[in-house]
Amino acid sequence: MPELPEVETVRAGLNKLLPGRIVADVWHNWPKSFPNAPADVARFLVGAKVLAVNRRAKVLIINLSGGYSLVVHLKMTGQLVFQAKNRRFGAGHPSDDLVAKLPVKSTHVIIDFTDGSKLFFNDQRKFGWMRLLPTDHLSDIDFFKKVGPEPLDDNFTVSKFIERLMRRPGSNIKSALLDQTVLAGVGNIYADEALFAAKIHPATLVADINRRKLTTLHSELRAILRTAIASGGSTDRNYVDAEGKKGSYLSFAQVFRREGQPCPRCGTTIIKIRVAGRGTHICPRCQKEPKTK
DNA sequence: CACTTGACCTGTCCGC
DNA sequence: TGCGGACAGGTCAAGT
Numbered sequence: 182m183p184e185l186p187e188v189e190t191v192r193a194g195l196n197k198l199l200p201g202r203i204v205a206d207v208w209h210n211w212p213k214s215f216p217n218a219p220a221d222v223a224r225f226l227v228g229a230k231v232l233a234v235n236r237r238a239k240v241l242i243i244n245l246s247g248g249y250s251l252v253v254h255l256k257m258t259g260q261l262v263f264q265a266k267n268r269r270f271g272a273g274h275p276s277d278d279l280v281a282k283l284p285v286k287s288t289h290v291i292i293d294f295t296d297g298s299k300l301f302f303n304d305q306r307k308f309g310w311m312r313l314l315p316t317d318h319l320s321d322i323d324f325f326k327k328v329g330p331e332p333l334d335d336n337f338t339v340s341k342f343i344e345r346l347m348r349r350p351g352s353n354i355k356s357a358l359l360d361q362t363v364l365a366g367v368g369n370i371y372a373d374e375a376l377f378a379a380k381i382h383p384a385t386l387v388a389d390i391n392r393r394k395l396t397t398l399h400s401e402l403r404a405i406l407r408t409a410i411a412s413g414g415s416t417d418r419n420y421v422d423a424e425g426k427k428g429s430y431l432s433f434a435q436v437f438r439r440e441g442q443p444c445p446r447c448g449t450t451i452i453k454i455r456v457a458g459r460g461t462h463i464c465p466r467c468q469k470e471p472k473t474k
Numbered sequence: 475c476a477c478t479t480g481a482c483c484t485g486t487c488c489g490c
Numbered sequence: 491t492g493c494g495g496a497c498a499g500g501t502c503a504a505g506t
Contacts, residue, residue, distance in 0.1 A: 184499065213482085239500075256500050258484080287484085306483045308500065352477070361501080369499050417499060418486090437499095458478070460497080 185366025194423025
């Protein structure tokens with residue numbers, strides 16, 4: 182579910198809400214959602230103060246005093262939602278107000294702060310996780326060692342993009358974009374949108390795409406990610422930000438989840454196909470099928 | 475080695 | 491209305 186823009190939206194929200202708060206207690210009901218709790222929780226989490234909330238790729242890093250960080254991956258259906266003190270007891274909340282209803286059926290971890298506010302980790306499909314890890318050693322973890330560059334960094338140039346993609350010359354471009362070791366944070370929605378914008382068929386082999394097209398793909402991908410962040414991300418089903426609000430980017434999406442509708446560029450009907458084992462949305466006219474396949 | 479498939483889970487939607 | 495099957499935004503491990 183959450184890709185870079187969604188995780189970044191959650192990060193920005195939490196970074197306004199959490200720093201300065203002190204953990205009072207932690208509850209959890211699904212061991213896989215929090216594999217090293219409760220053993221390390223009492224020792225390193227309770228009493229710790231939140232310093233800052235950072236992001237790398239699709240992973241959130243909540244820095245705590247005491248040298249530990251809470252590292253969170255939302256995977257497909259994870260939510261990290263903050264509830265201010267007494268929020269749940271207020272009257273007149275609209276029925277779609279998630280925060281007022283917390284905890285919900287899919288709540289697997291609750292972090293209580295000393296001021297009475299709470300952070301809820303909800304995850305319908307239970308693929309997501311949070312772990313308490315020593316901050317100084319995060320860079321030793323396999324994931325952080327292997328993950329590719331942030332596509333929105335200033336120094337993520339066209340040459341860098343092409344160099345990274347060329348690590349997988351023989352794979353199709355969609356797989357390469359989704360590969361987190363090639364570059365960080367791109368998932369199914371933004372891969373489809375960027376390939377449509379650059380008029381590249383997702384099954385095209387990386388080595389068969391010319392430099393001009395890759396240059397377009399680079400700039401379109403970055404523009405799409407930035408617009409998505411500005412829209413608060415994409416809510417297809419479950420995604421909400423730190424305050425329980427949905428993102429609106431899908432109203433701008435050109436092809437994702439728009440099969441059966443006319444291509445906004447040429448009017449041809451958008452179709453859904455399968456590439457790299459994932460549902461993939463294309464305009465069959467704008468994105469010509471590669472000859473070699 | 476590089477790519478594909480299955481597994482991890484629950485909920486929803488679609489066809490019979 | 492009920493039931494089976496396919497499918498869902500992500501990543502691993504295991505298989506080819």
